[in-house]
Structures are given as C-alpha cells and as structure tokens.
Amino acid sequence: MTERTLILDCKNKIGEQIKICGWVYTRRDHGKILFLDVIDRSGMMQVVVSAIHLGGVKAHLPGELRPQDVVCITGQVNKRPEHLINKNIPTGEIEILAEDIEVLSKAEELPFDMGGKSLDLQLPTLLDYRSLTLRHPKVKSIFKVQASLLEGFRNAAKAIDCTEIIVPTIAASSTEGGAEVFKVDYYGHKAFLTQSPQLYKQMLVPVLERVFVITKAYRAEPSVTTFHLSEITQMDCEIGFAQFPDLLDLLEKVAAETIKHAENQCKEILNEFAIEPVAFGKIPRLTLREAQELIYKEFGRDVRKEKDLSRQDEVDLCKWAKEKHHSDFVTVTHFPTKAKPFYTKPDPENPEYSLSYDLLFRGVEILSGSQRINDYQQLVESIESRGMSTKDFGMYLQAFKYGMPPEGGFSFGLERVTMHVLELANIREASLFPRDMERVDIRLR
Amino acid sequence: MTERTLILDCKNKIGEQIKICGWVYTRRDHGKILFLDVIDRSGMMQVVVSAIHLGGVKAHLPGELRPQDVVCITGQVNKRPEHLINKNIPTGEIEILAEDIEVLSKAEELPFDMGGKSLDLQLPTLLDYRSLTLRHPKVKSIFKVQASLLEGFRNAAKAIDCTEIIVPTIAASSTEGGAEVFKVDYYGHKAFLTQSPQLYKQMLVPVLERVFVITKAYRAEPSVTTFHLSEITQMDCEIGFAQFPDLLDLLEKVAAETIKHAENQCKEILNEFAIEPVAFGKIPRLTLREAQELIYKEFGRDVRKEKDLSRQDEVDLCKWAKEKHHSDFVTVTHFPTKAKPFYTKPDPENPEYSLSYDLLFRGVEILSGSQRINDYQQLVESIESRGMSTKDFGMYLQAFKYGMPPEGGFSFGLERVTMHVLELANIREASLFPRDMERVDIRLR
Known part of the structure; x- marks a missing residue:
C-alpha cells in the first residue's frame, strides 16, 4: 500500500x-x-x-x-x-x-454550490449548514487567520515577559455589574458566566507581575447587531509596576505585533480578501478631548461635548492617522471616569477623566484598557460610589489589601479583530460556531 | 529618577x-x-x-x-x-x-506566616486566602509549570500540523449525555455548558483536517474528591485520515513532548518539588485484556474480568513499565465498547471492544481518546442504541453526511497533568481558582 x-x-x-x-x-x-x-x-x-x-x-x-x-x-x-x-x-x-x-x-448531494471562489449565501444559511460551509476554502481561511492572530498575540505577550494564566469562567457575582450576564444553576446556587477575565487577571499581578490570558467572556446582550456575540474570546494582558505611558507603549506593541504576525503568515489569504497591507507608522496618541478638537478642525463636525467616540469619529480619526502618520492605528486616551468601569484609575491631575485608552484600527476600536486603581481604600470607594457592594468582591479586594503595585492592562476581542483584519461584514463570520440570542448552532425560534 | x-x-x-x-x-x-x-x-x-x-x-x-x-x-x-x-x-x-x-x-499584617519554604496550610485556608497564598514562591511555581505545559502542548500539536481552533462552551444539548451538566438560562431558553470540546473538534476535521483546542470543560459532579473539579481546562487534538496505529503514535508523541517541554523549562521548580526526571523510554502498549493478564502474572491480582482499570491497576502497570521499559508512560487500548461514549469506534475484528486508548503516567491516566465512528449510518445507530436522540445532534451529524474521513483524537486535562507532574496531593492545588461543589472563590455553604 x-x-x-x-x-x-x-x-x-x-x-x-x-x-x-x-x-x-x-x-x-x-x-x-x-x-x-x-x-x-x-x-x-x-x-x-x-x-x-x-x-x-x-x-x-x-x-x-x-x-x-x-x-x-x-x-x-x-x-x-x-x-x-x-x-x-x-x-x-x-x-x-x-x-x-x-x-x-460518500457525501450527500450538497444543498448549494460550494465550487465558487466565494460562498454567496445568506447568513442564516451559512450558519444553518455551518459544518458544511466551513469547508469552503475562503470561509476556512478566516480561521487560519484567527489561529495566526492567537499565535501572534501569545508571541507578543511572551515577548513582554507575561506568563500565561487560566482563569475561571464561573463566578459567584457578576464581574462588572450590569444586567447583561448569563445565570448558571451551580449545584443549586446562583452563579454567573464571567463577563471578562478582568478581576482575575488583576489578582494575578501580585503573583506573576505580568500575565496574559486567552479566555471566554459572555455577554447576555439582548440585541442583534453585526458586531456583538454572546460568547467571545478575549486576549488580555495585565502588567504590574507599569505607569500610564508604559501601558500605552506596551498595548501598541502587542496589538501591532499580533496583527503583523497574522499579516506575515497569511499573505495569500489577505490577498484573496483584497486587504491592503497594514500601515505600521508610529501610532499617534490623542486624548478624547484632543481627538474631538481634531475632528472639529479637520472634518467640521462638532462633537466636543460628547462623552465617547461615535463610530463616525473612529472612522475619521483613523482616516486622519493614515494620511498624516501612515498609521492604521490611533490611540485615544482619557475617557470620562464615569463612563468607565469601577477599577479604572481617574487621572490624578483631573479626576473627571480617567487613565483609560482605546486603540482604534481602520475605523474601529479593537482594544481597550486602563491603568487601574491599585489603592485599596480608593477601590472600595469607587465600588461603593457606583452602588455596588464590596461583599461581592471579597477575593478581589483581598489582593489589594496585601500590596498591589501600580498596574494596568488591556483586552482584545479575538472575533472582533479577526472581523476587522479581514473586513468581514458580520462578526458571526469570524466565529466557527457563533452564539447570539437567536442561535445555539440551531435556531432558537 | x-x-x-x-x-x-x-x-x-x-x-x-x-x-x-x-x-x-x-x-x-x-x-x-x-x-x-x-x-x-x-x-x-x-x-x-x-x-x-x-x-x-x-x-x-x-x-x-x-x-x-x-x-x-x-x-x-x-x-x-x-x-x-x-x-x-x-x-x-x-x-x-x-x-x-x-x-x-502597604500590606495588611498577614494572617499566617508566608516565609517558609513551603506554605503549610490546610486546603480551606489555602483557598480562602487564594489571592494571597498564590504569592508564595512554591505555590506560584505550580502555575509556571502549568504555563509551560500549555506551551509544550501547543508546540507539540503544531509540530504534527494541527491548526488551533476556538469552540463554543454553551451548547443546546449535553454533549455526551448524562446528568452531570450545568444548565444556563440562555435568553429564556435552556442551554448547557459543554462537557468537552469533543463534538466541535470532530466537526472541524473536514475543515482543517488536523486541529487542536485548549478550552474549558464543565462537569457538575456532585461529589468531592481530590481529583475532580467542576471547571477544567482540556487540551485536545483531533486528526483526520488517521488509523488506530497512527493515533497511538501521535498521542504518545504529543504527551511526551508536552511533559518534556515543561521538564526542560522548569528544572529548578521540579527539583524544589523533589520530582524525579521523567523516563522517556519507548512507551509499551497493551490491550486492556493484555494489561489484566500482566497484572495477574506479575502482581498476582486477578482482575481479568473487570471492564476497566482500577487505580491500583494503573499504579501496577506503570511500575512494570518503568522497570521493564524505562518508561513512565504506558498506553492501554481496547476498552469495552459499552463503557465508552457513542462516538467511539468498535474494533471491527471484535466489536465488543473499542479502538480506544488511555495513556497512563506514573500511576494515573492523564490522557484518553479513540478512533471515532466516521460512518454516518453507524453513528446514528450508535446514538440510538444508547437511548439518545439524533435530534440533539443535528449540526454534528451534518458533518458526517457530507464526507468524514477515518479520524480520531485525544484529550488531556491540564489541571490533572499539572497535578501529576508535580505530585500534588489535591487537584485544587493545580487550579488558580478551583471550582467545586463547595466553592466559587468563597465557600458556598
């Protein structure tokens, strides 16, 4: 034989x-x-x-x-x-x-033609036959890019000396407050699926100083959009002894290297998807207020009183960064403290704004994070000021009682990055088996 | 400065x-x-x-x-x-x-002394103060070994040409039957946390041919033992166009290389834990019946009518393999078909036994798997013969309708491997934040 x-x-x-x-x-x-x-x-x-x-x-x-x-x-x-x-x-x-x-x-006769260069099906059909449609070369190649992004992220995180950790996805209270949380019947007790690895990765800073984690995050968002999933994959870093400017350096480095790795490994696929090479010029940094002034000056739209960037703002800022800085990325910092989660550190020079950041890539936010509050008392006050109970944060607060250095971190959504690197129309195309309110493999209604 | x-x-x-x-x-x-x-x-x-x-x-x-x-x-x-x-x-x-x-x-005064070479605390205290106890150098080093096992597994899986995949953890039906499953309220619908990535990784064989996945698996086991957790991390491979002997070669290679990588990277830690170097002699292979004959002959215990290996059997077989083959591993194959999940392929030469395998390491099973049924009709019959409904396997069966090659795979539990590589007394020590029926960070009762 x-x-x-x-x-x-x-x-x-x-x-x-x-x-x-x-x-x-x-x-x-x-x-x-x-x-x-x-x-x-x-x-x-x-x-x-x-x-x-x-x-x-x-x-x-x-x-x-x-x-x-x-x-x-x-x-x-x-x-x-x-x-x-x-x-x-x-x-x-x-x-x-x-x-x-x-x-x-032997295969059964196919329900549709799979021989074309693209698989031109409506999304429901694409997902109803997911076991089959994933076999199409162009569909499959999305997940080769995804595997490469995972590898790129891990390489970049290890290069900045982060140790990989595994964190739980079942928790006793909802991590960041809010109603958008899935309930689990846990041996008769109420438990939740974690909305992010945030609290756990912070607790590991005094253990390993610099950590990274790739894990699931769950959001029970009762809405159907092209850019939300109920179960996503987060790629996170958390870094001790880092001040705000260090964090900006590190997030930009990790993000750029993650995408660069996928671009280098998947040249043919990116060609097939007609994706332009990424512009890796020095990434410009703007505070939210500076960004809004820039939008007013360059694009004539007055958004100077808004609390956040709109999608159009993100598009405009990226257009500006590409033209003026040869960069497909822009970092925007100092979002209003009130709009950010309780662990976000307010800027000591102006506590109305926070030491937070978003990284925009080709018109979309793909990464966000912040310097964190590392002082126990300040953290307790921040939790209480938002109407939450410190009782729900017992193990987390313990980490701050026993010595927590200045620290911060950031977080990518894998499916979101995959979607934007390949310019897909819908985030469901960037998940092998997407979960949303209408579907768990089969349609729910 | x-x-x-x-x-x-x-x-x-x-x-x-x-x-x-x-x-x-x-x-x-x-x-x-x-x-x-x-x-x-x-x-x-x-x-x-x-x-x-x-x-x-x-x-x-x-x-x-x-x-x-x-x-x-x-x-x-x-x-x-x-x-x-x-x-x-x-x-x-x-x-x-x-x-x-x-x-x-500033740290608060510690509730116990952390300055010794080991942290001699009872398990409940070790876990009640997890944010703190993880900082002890010897406790922390467990998770450096764990990170190294993850890296070793990924390197080994990539070396045999597997592509990394991300699979869902929320499913519409329980993957393998059985009652030990956590229920999730999914937008008012009933859903479950997956007991393993099994069905999804098989569905990816016709897409990427060889895949690996590191993901969460959930078991609602209503019992407290030293070797069960409710939330574990599985490291899995699934391989298309592979026959039984190929699968044995591949699982032994991946397992040995995973552990070898951790051993090479963590020499000092293994010394600290007084762990002997692993014996990497050629791994002996026995069918269950051969293994039982050997136990009878070498150790005088007659277990020849048992359907599975007992813990003592595993210990004895490993003792024999170490002495006779200079191997800390033994592969045992051909477990009774009825004792294995529905997707396990019966041995065509004697269908009472299956093309399944366990890998034993130093007295404990650390990996298991099988060649799978790849024929659609045979798979349907196997599902029905176990009293399950094919309706619950719609997307899965779809993959077999449209051409599935001979294939098989295997699965490690990360925490279990970590536990046995370091000879820890309790699997909870091998999880940063262990989940069991009594605890989700804080004690439930």
Missing part, C-alpha cells in the same frame, strides 16, 4: 507514483475525461480521471463522484500542459493522472 | 547603583540591620537595610516594613560576604545595600 503524500509535497514528486487523500472540492466533466479538484490540509490538487486509466472494476466510479466525497487517489504526478497552468496556487503547475480511486466516505 | 532593574539582571551590575521594585517576601531583624528578601517576576534579592544608610527622613521606615509591602529600593549591588552566599538561587552571591526605599503599597 502506498503511503499518503500531502498535496503540497507533490510539487517535488513530478513523474512519481503517489497517493493523495482528501475531499473532492469540484468536478468538471469534459466528455470522457473528468477533472477533480481535491483538497487536503496542505492545498488543492487537480486530478485527471478517465475510465480507461482506472481499469474495469472501478470504471463506474467517476460518474458517481461528487463534491465532499472523501477519497484517496493513486496516480502519477505530471506537469500540466502550458495552457492549463494556474499561477494562483502553489500546485498550479502539476496534476495527477488517477490510476486508482478509493472512496473512504 | 533611576530606571527599574529586574532583580535577575542585578547579577551583571555589581558595584552599580540600581533600583529594584517588588514585594517584600521576608524580613529578618538583626539589631540595627534589617535583611529583606524582595521578589519580582524575575527572582529574589537580599536587601540590607540600616537606618544610617537611609538617612534621616526615612529612618523610621525599616521598622514599619512588612511582608507583601510593595517597594522600590535604590542602592548599590554588592557581592555578599563569602559565608552568606546562597548557592540555591541565581542571585545568591549578591545583595543590595539600601540607600532609599519607596513604599508603593
């Missing part, structure tokens, strides 16, 4: 007898000859099938083969005729002349 | 003026001189403090300093006198003579 050869490795086996295994992607009938595109994890291969070469016993097979059939094909690797070369794929100069075909698993 | 120097980097700064920042770990009073051990993320430093060197303004400080105070200390790096050298730590030949001390955050 011939050993399996990965499709990509066939490039170096011209003239040799090999066996490939994979899924039939498309079939094109040309009279007595059938062309198959076969996919495995390494790439795509054109296979030429004719009943004559297959011999008598399997002569019926070509007629029965259909997309998504799982096959092993034995044959010779040949150079393609000059006029059939496909320069867009790494195996575009070769093909296999099938001498034997083994069908390992 | 002097820039901060990491403690470990002081080794190369003898005679220089530096500033270190960290936590006071211990204080030892010697009359007019005070010795502090100060910890930061890189190591521990002995600091010599005397009121004279600190000068008038801060002369009161040494008397007030206590463990866990957060300090920045400026002074000169000196060689220690010969008789005070500590060869057990990388900074044992130097010390700092304090000339200025800045207290960034």
Whole structure:
C-alpha cells in the first residue's frame, strides 16, 4: 500500500507514483475525461480521471463522484500542459493522472454550490449548514487567520515577559455589574458566566507581575447587531509596576505585533480578501478631548461635548492617522471616569477623566484598557460610589489589601479583530460556531 | 529618577547603583540591620537595610516594613560576604545595600506566616486566602509549570500540523449525555455548558483536517474528591485520515513532548518539588485484556474480568513499565465498547471492544481518546442504541453526511497533568481558582 503524500509535497514528486487523500472540492466533466479538484490540509490538487486509466472494476466510479466525497487517489504526478497552468496556487503547475480511486466516505448531494471562489449565501444559511460551509476554502481561511492572530498575540505577550494564566469562567457575582450576564444553576446556587477575565487577571499581578490570558467572556446582550456575540474570546494582558505611558507603549506593541504576525503568515489569504497591507507608522496618541478638537478642525463636525467616540469619529480619526502618520492605528486616551468601569484609575491631575485608552484600527476600536486603581481604600470607594457592594468582591479586594503595585492592562476581542483584519461584514463570520440570542448552532425560534 | 532593574539582571551590575521594585517576601531583624528578601517576576534579592544608610527622613521606615509591602529600593549591588552566599538561587552571591526605599503599597499584617519554604496550610485556608497564598514562591511555581505545559502542548500539536481552533462552551444539548451538566438560562431558553470540546473538534476535521483546542470543560459532579473539579481546562487534538496505529503514535508523541517541554523549562521548580526526571523510554502498549493478564502474572491480582482499570491497576502497570521499559508512560487500548461514549469506534475484528486508548503516567491516566465512528449510518445507530436522540445532534451529524474521513483524537486535562507532574496531593492545588461543589472563590455553604 502506498503511503499518503500531502498535496503540497507533490510539487517535488513530478513523474512519481503517489497517493493523495482528501475531499473532492469540484468536478468538471469534459466528455470522457473528468477533472477533480481535491483538497487536503496542505492545498488543492487537480486530478485527471478517465475510465480507461482506472481499469474495469472501478470504471463506474467517476460518474458517481461528487463534491465532499472523501477519497484517496493513486496516480502519477505530471506537469500540466502550458495552457492549463494556474499561477494562483502553489500546485498550479502539476496534476495527477488517477490510476486508482478509493472512496473512504460518500457525501450527500450538497444543498448549494460550494465550487465558487466565494460562498454567496445568506447568513442564516451559512450558519444553518455551518459544518458544511466551513469547508469552503475562503470561509476556512478566516480561521487560519484567527489561529495566526492567537499565535501572534501569545508571541507578543511572551515577548513582554507575561506568563500565561487560566482563569475561571464561573463566578459567584457578576464581574462588572450590569444586567447583561448569563445565570448558571451551580449545584443549586446562583452563579454567573464571567463577563471578562478582568478581576482575575488583576489578582494575578501580585503573583506573576505580568500575565496574559486567552479566555471566554459572555455577554447576555439582548440585541442583534453585526458586531456583538454572546460568547467571545478575549486576549488580555495585565502588567504590574507599569505607569500610564508604559501601558500605552506596551498595548501598541502587542496589538501591532499580533496583527503583523497574522499579516506575515497569511499573505495569500489577505490577498484573496483584497486587504491592503497594514500601515505600521508610529501610532499617534490623542486624548478624547484632543481627538474631538481634531475632528472639529479637520472634518467640521462638532462633537466636543460628547462623552465617547461615535463610530463616525473612529472612522475619521483613523482616516486622519493614515494620511498624516501612515498609521492604521490611533490611540485615544482619557475617557470620562464615569463612563468607565469601577477599577479604572481617574487621572490624578483631573479626576473627571480617567487613565483609560482605546486603540482604534481602520475605523474601529479593537482594544481597550486602563491603568487601574491599585489603592485599596480608593477601590472600595469607587465600588461603593457606583452602588455596588464590596461583599461581592471579597477575593478581589483581598489582593489589594496585601500590596498591589501600580498596574494596568488591556483586552482584545479575538472575533472582533479577526472581523476587522479581514473586513468581514458580520462578526458571526469570524466565529466557527457563533452564539447570539437567536442561535445555539440551531435556531432558537 | 533611576530606571527599574529586574532583580535577575542585578547579577551583571555589581558595584552599580540600581533600583529594584517588588514585594517584600521576608524580613529578618538583626539589631540595627534589617535583611529583606524582595521578589519580582524575575527572582529574589537580599536587601540590607540600616537606618544610617537611609538617612534621616526615612529612618523610621525599616521598622514599619512588612511582608507583601510593595517597594522600590535604590542602592548599590554588592557581592555578599563569602559565608552568606546562597548557592540555591541565581542571585545568591549578591545583595543590595539600601540607600532609599519607596513604599508603593502597604500590606495588611498577614494572617499566617508566608516565609517558609513551603506554605503549610490546610486546603480551606489555602483557598480562602487564594489571592494571597498564590504569592508564595512554591505555590506560584505550580502555575509556571502549568504555563509551560500549555506551551509544550501547543508546540507539540503544531509540530504534527494541527491548526488551533476556538469552540463554543454553551451548547443546546449535553454533549455526551448524562446528568452531570450545568444548565444556563440562555435568553429564556435552556442551554448547557459543554462537557468537552469533543463534538466541535470532530466537526472541524473536514475543515482543517488536523486541529487542536485548549478550552474549558464543565462537569457538575456532585461529589468531592481530590481529583475532580467542576471547571477544567482540556487540551485536545483531533486528526483526520488517521488509523488506530497512527493515533497511538501521535498521542504518545504529543504527551511526551508536552511533559518534556515543561521538564526542560522548569528544572529548578521540579527539583524544589523533589520530582524525579521523567523516563522517556519507548512507551509499551497493551490491550486492556493484555494489561489484566500482566497484572495477574506479575502482581498476582486477578482482575481479568473487570471492564476497566482500577487505580491500583494503573499504579501496577506503570511500575512494570518503568522497570521493564524505562518508561513512565504506558498506553492501554481496547476498552469495552459499552463503557465508552457513542462516538467511539468498535474494533471491527471484535466489536465488543473499542479502538480506544488511555495513556497512563506514573500511576494515573492523564490522557484518553479513540478512533471515532466516521460512518454516518453507524453513528446514528450508535446514538440510538444508547437511548439518545439524533435530534440533539443535528449540526454534528451534518458533518458526517457530507464526507468524514477515518479520524480520531485525544484529550488531556491540564489541571490533572499539572497535578501529576508535580505530585500534588489535591487537584485544587493545580487550579488558580478551583471550582467545586463547595466553592466559587468563597465557600458556598
């Protein structure tokens, strides 16, 4: 029995007898000859099938083969005729002349055509058939970019000396207040799914000083938009002995390196999605008020009294940063203290504003964070001033009783970053199995 | 203002003026001189403090300093006198003579002594004060090993060409049947926390062929033991176009490399825990029945009619493997089909037994898995034969309708591996914030 050869490795086996295994992607009938595109994890291969070469016993097979059939094909690797070369794929100069075909698993007839360059389906259909639609090369490639973003983030976090931690997702009280929280029946007790790893990563600062975590966060948002999911993946860092300017340096470094890593690893995919190279000029930094002045001056819109950036503000600021600073990123700091969570440190020079920051990328906020309150008494006052009870923060406050250095951190949403790096229309496309109020794999209503 | 120097980097700064920042770990009073051990993320430093060197303004400080105070200390790096050298730590030949001390955050008086080599507390106290007890060097080092196991697993999974995936933890039905499942109120609908990533990773085989995932798994086990948690971290691989012998090769490779990576990276910690080097001889493979025969022959216990291995069986098999094969691992295969989940493939040669496997390590199962049923019809029959409804597996079965190759995979529990690599007495010690039926940070009753 011939050993399996990965499709990509066939490039170096011209003239040799090999066996490939994979899924039939498309079939094109040309009279007595059938062309198959076969996919495995390494790439795509054109296979030429004719009943004559297959011999008598399997002569019926070509007629029965259909997309998504799982096959092993034995044959010779040949150079393609000059006029059939496909320069867009790494195996575009070769093909296999099938001498034997083994069908390992038959596929049902597909409910829609999967052979096009894009999979042009409405979102509900894309998700109703998620096990199938994920197989389309362009859909699948979204998740190769996602895997690369995960790797890039971890590399960047380790490069700034963060240790990886695992934090719980079931908690006894809602982390940041608010109603948008999922309840769990926990052995008859009331518990919640965590809205973020925030409190736990802070508690680890006095343990490991610099930590990173990739974990789930849950938001029971009772609304359907193109940019919210009920279950997301957060990539977080938390850093001890860091003051505000250090934190800005570190967040910009981690964010840029995460995206740069994916860009370097996934060049072909980004081309396929027609994504422009990212501009990595020095990232401009503006306070919210400076940003609003800039928008007034450059774009003629007076938003100087707003408490936050609107989506249009984010778009305009990024446009300005790209043109003036050759940067696809802008950092905006000093949002109003009242609009930020209780652990956010107010600016000592003007406590109405906080030592908080958002990182914008191509018109959208992809990362946010802040310097944190590290003084126990100030933290207790901040919790109480928001009408919350310190009783719900017992283990968290303990960390501040026993010595907490100045510290801060930041947080990315993986699906959101994936969505914006690939310019997808809907965040659901950036999640293998998206969770929202209408769907848990199957539709809920 | 002097820039901060990491403690470990002081080794190369003898005679220089530096500033270190960290936590006071211990204080030892010697009359007019005070010795502090100060910890930061890189190591521990002995600091010599005397009121004279600190000068008038801060002369009161040494008397007030206590463990866990957060300090920045400026002074000169000196060689220690010969008789005070500590060869057990990388900074044992130097010390700092304090000339200025800045207290960034005061700690309350500790509820127990944290200065010993081990933290000898009862488990409830260890967990009631988790934010504090995690700071003890020996407790903290458990989680450095854990981070290293995570990295080792990812490296090993990538080395066999697996792509990282993110799978959901909220599902519409319980993944593997059984009552031990947490219920979530999902926008008024009934949903569950997933018991494992099993079904999702299988659905990804036709997409990416080889995948790995690190994710949460939840088990509502209404029992308190030393080796169960309600929320665990699973490290899983799933591999397409793999037959049973391939799967055995791959699981042994991934498991051994994961542990080898942690062993290489954490030599000092493993010494501290008095852990013997792992024996990486060729891993012996036995079927369950062969293993039982061996136990009968070598250890005189007749367990030949049992359906599973007992804990004593696991201990004996590992003892045998260590002595006869210089291996701390043993692979046991072919457990009874009825004892395994519905997706486990029965051995075609004897369907009473299944193509399943456990990997034992030093007397305990740390990994398990199987070749899976990849035929749609056989899978439907297996689900129905166990009294479950195919309606609950809609999206999962879809993946098998459209072409699924022979495939299989395996799964580690991160906390369990951490526990056994470090020979901890209780799995709760291997989780930063363990979840069980009695505790969610605070005690539930």
